[in-house]
Amino acid sequence: MAEKKLCECCQKKTERTEEERKKLIHRLNRIEGQVRGIRKMVEGDVYCPDILTQSAAVNAAVNAFCKELLASHVRGCVARGIREGHDEVIDELLCTLQKLMK
Secondary structure, three states: OOOOOOOHHHHOOOOOOHHHHHHHHHHHHHHHHHHHHHHHHHHOOOOHHHHHHHHHHHHHHHHHHHHHHHHHHHHHHHHHHHHOOOOHHHHHHHHHHHHHOO
């Protein structure tokens, strides 16, 4: 049986400070709570526009999370890669941006 090969990006890791990690986890916890709230609204047959408003708030929260993570990635991983002569981090960043802009 052939061994499964992980994609290159799955083998990389980013070391974050405890403060960075806590900040990201805090945002994710809030998003998770918002999504649970939307599920309860659906279960409670809440009026569609009210659910859509909350859904838009979740989208905004996820976008804010992505912006914060992207900024951290550029300032840390990408800048470090460029300084170390790993120009492929630029292509990786562009690929990531294309995925985010779908």
